[in-house]
Amino acid sequence: MMEETITKKGRTVPFNRTVDLRRQFRPLESLIQAILFFCGAVSIFTTFGIIYELGKEAWLFFGNPDISLVEFFTTTSWIPAIGEFGVLPLVSSTLITSAIAMLVALPLGLGSAIYLSEYASARVRSILKPILEILAGIPTVVYGYFALTFTTPVLRAIFGDDTVSIYNMAAAGLTMGIMILPLVSSMSEDALSAVPRALREASYGLGATRFETAVQIVVPAALSGIIAAFIVGVSRAVGETMIVAIAAGAGPNFTFNPFEAAETMTGYIARISGGDLGYDTPDYNSIFAIGLLLFAITLTLNIISRQVSRRFREVYE
Amino acid sequence: MKSLPSTPSETSLDTELQLFLKRRHRNAKIWQIIFYASTLIAIVFLATLLITIANRSFGYVAIENRVDPDSLSTRPLEELNDAELAGIIREKLRPNRVKTIERAGALEQQGYNRLYEIVIEEIVQPEVIRSFTLLESVFRRSWVQQTIAAEYPGAEMEFRSWLNTRFLQVPMASQPELAGVRTAVLGSLFLILITISIAFPLGVGAAIYLEEYAVHESRINRFIQTNIDNLAGVPSIIYGILGLAVFVRAFSTFTSGAFFGVEGATTGRTMLSAGLTMALLILPILIINAQEAIRAVPNSLRQAAFGLGATKWQTVWYHVLPYAMPGILTGTILAVSRAIGETAPLIVVGASTFLVADPSGPFSNFTALPIQIYNWTTRPQDAFRNIAAAAILVLLISLLSLNAIAILLRNRFSKRI
Numbered sequence: 001m002m003e004e005t006i007t008k009k010g011r012t013v014p015f016n017r018t019v020d021l022r023r024q025f026r027p028l029e030s031l032i033q034a035i036l037f038f039c040g041a042v043s044i045f046t047t048f049g050i051i052y053e054l055g056k057e058a059w060l061f062f063g064n065p066d067i068s069l070v071e072f073f074t075t076t077s078w079i080p081a082i083g084e085f086g087v088l089p090l091v092s093s094t095l096i097t098s099a100i101a102m103l104v105a106l107p108l109g110l111g112s113a114i115y116l117s118e119y120a121s122a123r124v125r126s127i128l129k130p131i132l133e134i135l136a137g138i139p140t141v142v143y144g145y146f147a148l149t150f151t152t153p154v155l156r157a158i159f160g161d162d163t164v165s166i167y168n169m170a171a172a173g174l175t176m177g178i179m180i181l182p183l184v185s186s187m188s189e190d191a192l193s194a195v196p197r198a199l200r201e202a203s204y205g206l207g208a209t210r211f212e213t214a215v216q217i218v219v220p221a222a223l224s225g226i227i228a229a230f231i232v233g234v235s236r237a238v239g240e241t242m243i244v245a246i247a248a249g250a251g252p253n254f255t256f257n258p259f260e261a262a263e264t265m266t267g268y269i270a271r272i273s274g275g276d277l278g279y280d281t282p283d284y285n286s287i288f289a290i291g292l293l294l295f296a297i298t299l300t301l302n303i304i305s306r307q308v309s310r311r312f313r314e315v316y317e
Numbered sequence: 318m319k320s321l322p323s324t325p326s327e328t329s330l331d332t333e334l335q336l337f338l339k340r341r342h343r344n345a346k347i348w349q350i351i352f353y354a355s356t357l358i359a360i361v362f363l364a365t366l367l368i369t370i371a372n373r374s375f376g377y378v379a380i381e382n383r384v385d386p387d388s389l390s391t392r393p394l395e396e397l398n399d400a401e402l403a404g405i406i407r408e409k410l411r412p413n414r415v416k417t418i419e420r421a422g423a424l425e426q427q428g429y430n431r432l433y434e435i436v437i438e439e440i441v442q443p444e445v446i447r448s449f450t451l452l453e454s455v456f457r458r459s460w461v462q463q464t465i466a467a468e469y470p471g472a473e474m475e476f477r478s479w480l481n482t483r484f485l486q487v488p489m490a491s492q493p494e495l496a497g498v499r500t501a502v503l504g505s506l507f508l509i510l511i512t513i514s515i516a517f518p519l520g521v522g523a524a525i526y527l528e529e530y531a532v533h534e535s536r537i538n539r540f541i542q543t544n545i546d547n548l549a550g551v552p553s554i555i556y557g558i559l560g561l562a563v564f565v566r567a568f569s570t571f572t573s574g575a576f577f578g579v580e581g582a583t584t585g586r587t588m589l590s591a592g593l594t595m596a597l598l599i600l601p602i603l604i605i606n607a608q609e610a611i612r613a614v615p616n617s618l619r620q621a622a623f624g625l626g627a628t629k630w631q632t633v634w635y636h637v638l639p640y641a642m643p644g645i646l647t648g649t650i651l652a653v654s655r656a657i658g659e660t661a662p663l664i665v666v667g668a669s670t671f672l673v674a675d676p677s678g679p680f681s682n683f684t685a686l687p688i689q690i691y692n693w694t695t696r697p698q699d700a701f702r703n704i705a706a707a708a709i710l711v712l713l714i715s716l717l718s719l720n721a722i723a724i725l726l727r728n729r730f731s732k733r734i
Contacts (some may be wrong), residue, residue, distance in 0.1 A: 032630050033530055039522030040531070040538075043545045043604070046597050050555060053562040111355030119349060120356075128356060135363045137716060139658025141687045142366070142709050145694045149702060150369045178362045185359070211345035232550065239552025241661035242687075246694055266554050266661070273557070273665040279566060287665075291558045295551065302550040 054295060057288030064282060072289070078252040078268075080282055089254035090290065093262035097173040097244055098237035100258060104177025105233050109184030110226065116185070117192035118214040129186075136182035144246030147175035152247060159259065167249030167261040176243050184233045191225020191309075192218055228309035235301035239294060241266040265290050368452075370713070373706035374479050376454040379465045379472040383442035384409070394436065399425055402432040409440045438495060445494050445700050446472060479707035488673040489689070493700035498708050500672050501689035504588070505657060507676045508685055511592025512599065512656050517649060519596070520603035521638075524645075527604070528611040529633050549601040557665030560594030565666060574680030586667030589679040594666050598659065599652040606648020610641040643726050650723040654716050660687040686712050 062069055066083045075086030112132070116125055151171040156164045164170070195218050203213040219226070249261025250271055263271070269287045277284050386394050389405050397405075403424035407415060418435065421427065437443065446469055449461050454476065465474050487497030523545075531538035569585030570576045572593070614637050622632040638645075668688040676683060686708060693705035 026628060029628055029630050033526075036522045036526035036530060039519045040526040040541050042519055043523065043548055043601060044541060046548060046559070046600070047544050049563055050551070050559050053559055054555075057562065108355040108358055111352045112359055115349075115352035115356045119352060128360070131360055131363060134717075134720075135359060137654060137658075137720060138366070139660070139687055139712065139716070141658065141660040141690050141694070142370070142713070145690065145705060145709060146366050146369055148694060149373065149706075150365065178359075178366075181359055181362075209341055209345040211348045212341070215348070235550060239554065241552070241554045242691065245661070246691065266552065269554055269558065270661055270664050273561065273667075274670075287558060288562070291555055295555050298550060298552055298555075299547060302547055306546070 050295065054288050054292040057285050058292045060280070061282070061285035061289040064285070067282075076254040080286060085282075085286065087265075087290065087293065089252040090263060090265045090268055091293075092254060092256065093169055093244075093248065093252075094238055094264040094266070096256065096258055096262070097169050097176060097248060097264055098234055100170060100173025101176035101180055101237040101240075102230070102234055104174055105180040105184045105237075106230055108177075109181045109229070109233070110188055112181070112185045113188035113192055113226075114214050114219070117189045118210065118218060132182040132185055135178070136186070138179075140179060140240060140242040141246070143175050143179045144242045147171045147243055147247035151175050155259070164259045165249070165261050167247060168259045169244075169248050169262055170258040172244045172246075172248035173258065175247065176237055176240055179240070179243065180233045180236055183236060184229050187229030187232065188222070188226045191222035191229065194225070195221045224309050224311075228305040231301050231305035231308065235298045235305070238301070239266065239298050241270050245270040265294050269294075370706045370709050372450040372452055373703050374710050375451045376477065376703075377449040377458075377461050377465075378445045378475055378477045379447040379469045380443045380475055381446050381469065381472045383444070384440055386441050389436070389440065394433070394441075399429055399432060402429070402436055405440065406432065406435055414439070443494060444492075445477075445703075448477070448699055448703050479703045480710050484704070484707055485711070488675075489671055489684075490673075491671075493693075493698065493704050496693075496704055498686060498689060498711060500675060501684050501686045501708070502711065504672070504676050504683050505685040505687075507588055507679075508592050508595060508683065509653060509657060511589065511679060512595040513649070513653060515593060515596035516600050516603055516652070520600050520649075520652075521607050521645060523600075523604045524607035524611055525633055525638075528608055529629070529637065545601045545604050549605060552661075553598055553659055554661040554665060556594055556598040557662030559597065560590060560662060560666045564590035564593050572680075574678075577680075579678075579680045584667075586669075586682065587680045588676060588683040591663055591666050591668065591683050591685075592679070594662050595656045595659065598662060599656045602655065603649055603652040606652060607641075607645045610644025610648060611637060613644060614640045643729060647723045647726045650719055650726070654719045654723075657716060657719070658687055658712065660685075660691050663688055664691070 061067060062072070067085045072085055072087050074088070075084065076088045077084045077086050078089050116128060120128065148171070151174055152164070152166065152168065155168070155171055155174075156166075199217055199221060200213050203217045208216070244264045244267045248264060248267055250267070251261070251263055252268065253260060253262035255262055269290055272283050272287050389409070390397060390401065394402075406418070406424060410418075415424070418424065418427075424432065447465070453461055462474065465472055484497045485502065486499055487495065488500040489498075490496040523541075527538065527542060531541075533539070564572050565585035572585040572587050572590040573579070573583060574587065574589075575583075618636050618640060619632055622636045627635070663683075663685055669682045669684050670688065670692045672682055672684045674681075690705050690708045690712065693701045693708065696702075
């Protein structure tokens with residue numbers, strides 16, 4: 001038995017236990033860890049919530065005897081009032097607006113990324129990058145306004161009022177391209193900047209011009225990142241709502257003429273849910289079925305993008 | 318040393334090389350211009366967008382009055398006193414309407430400004446019959462004057478800023494001349510308050526867990542991380558659908574306020590549902606930003622705390638969090654500025670498009686600035702485009718100031734490291 005004493009605050013206390021160096025049980029610490037884990041798990045609940053709710057209501061939608069899965073994916077007219085549920089018109093207009101958007105966003109975004117990463121001086125870059133960030137931060141409803149009050153009138157002035165209708169996919173797609181441009185540009189620029197300097201120096205050393213270095217050395221080396229940026233851009237375009245809801249027109253229309261009005265998947269969801277919506281009607285269930293399709297498309301694109309940038313990334317020492 | 322005689326074939330090779338070089342350099346030059354131009358185009362678009370909006374927010378208008386103000390009195394309206402204005406109101410308005418107005422007190426006691434407003438809004442009833450853009454007003458002033466004189470002989474020409482203090486102070490109205498954004502701005506503020514108070518603790522908690530507690534190799538934690546990255550890419554309208562199914566419908570007893578004994582609680586389409594939906598929407602972005610801020614805290618700080626015998630939570634709470642806070646706040650502001658501009662999920666959750674009462678609490682109906690902009694943009698009348706542009710200016714100015722705060726915070730933060 002230890003007989004030593006130590007002084008604590010002037011009092012003498014018997015010191016008769018050895019210091020325990022083992023990990024102590026601290027209930028509060030465990031509680032905090034549990035709470036923090038719960039915070040992290042909320043995101044899992046969200047995902048499951050999305051999948052469960054979309055799946056459940058879509059199941060009810062397809063449970064309706066008038067609607068078959070085959071008909072849903074193959075027929076070309078969407079008129080819920082008379083029981084025609086062919087999703088193709090909504091999908092085709094989504095694809096057309098997204099394709100137009102990418103035709104604008106990819107070349108311009110890649111071009112500006114190459115300029116910013118390979119040509120611009122640090123000073124110029126520090127001015128231009130924030131401007132692109134502002135463009136990326138503008139709410140999509142503002143782009144929608146822009147599409148309707150600027151892009152559409154310009155298109156109509158160029159191609160004539162007879163060819164271009166007031167609401168059309170071209171204006172929505174072009175404006176969407178401008179909206180996505182900063183995203184493609186900043187993701188591609190990150191990929192280009194990650195290419196090591198030594199590669200460029202070696203290329204210059206062999207007598208290549210700046211352009212040849214950029215296009216034949218740097219861009220191929222950063223290709224996985226650029227492709228990933230492109231796919232994320234497509235996914236953003238497919239999921240974009242406000243621009244198409246404002247400028248692409250209301251009412252599904254199976255057409256491949258970009259100057260005609262045609263409603264996209266997102267536009268349809270916004271229009272239907274904006275009105276007075278009764279629960280458990282075919283209309284209500286249909287937005288979940290289309291939402292599920294939209295979720296599946298964007299999720300697949302995002303996963304592919306992540307895989308591309310991970311698997312095909314060139315690793316430099 | 319003896320120089321080599323230049324043979325004919327060598328000179329031709331030389332010139333060929335020269336030509337080849339020239340071509341390469343020309344190519345390089347052209348492409349440099351193309352790359353430069355694509356950056357420039359992005360900036361031109363930004364400028365065009367801002368000009369389009371400013372163009373519609375200000376400009377000359379042709380105003381036609383239902384009743385000529387000069388016919389109401391011998392002197393200009395501005396010079397009349399309270400009693401004279403009250404007299405005009407009694408004379409021109411229906412007695413029922415006067416009674417309604419007098420519920421707030423006798424006409425003479427309501428003050429000059431209120432009386433003047435009533436005279437203008439309910440008796441004179443100015444109506445904008447044509448609005449001109451800012452560019453037209455500045456560069457083609459005489460053309461504007463001639464057009465108004467020729468087409469609208471009874472109209473008055475006036476330079477109008479659609480964005481004015483009155484516009485910020487009054488609620489929605491069915492006439493564009495009288496409508497304002499008060500309800501929408503208050504709604505947005507309220508919404509953001511709910512969103513932040515839910516998303517901030519959850520997001521920071523999740524980020525702390527993932528960075529400080531989680532074992533990175535464990536399967537569940539890798540799953541959480543992948544899941545968060547995927548959620549950040551889910552279109553916002555999907556969150557709206559989730560909010561509609563879960564908060565508005567499944568939990569309607571809570572979100573409508575019926576559970577808490579709120580009077581007249583019938584539907585789950587409330588401010589609370591919208592705020593919860595928005596919180597889920599910005600959560601992944603907030604977590605990713607907060608994780609980055611926490612990752613930037615040097616490890617030596619943690620080890621010093623552990624070395625002194627601090628527990629994990631003490632280390633996090635007293636050392637890691639204070640150090641990471643500016644970064645976390647910057648990330649939060651960026652996430653919030655995304656929420657402020659979000660429209661689609663609010664439409665799906667069930668925003669009201671016509672609301673004149675200020676938001677009274679989490680269980681009231683809601684509207685927000687982007688919803689108001691969307692609503693006005695889709696109206697066919699020209700004047701609604703003008704007030705939509707003015708509302709966009711309000712939105713953009715608040716977003717820019719938020720971003721400026723974020724940049725200031727970031728700069729202060731980077732100086733400290």
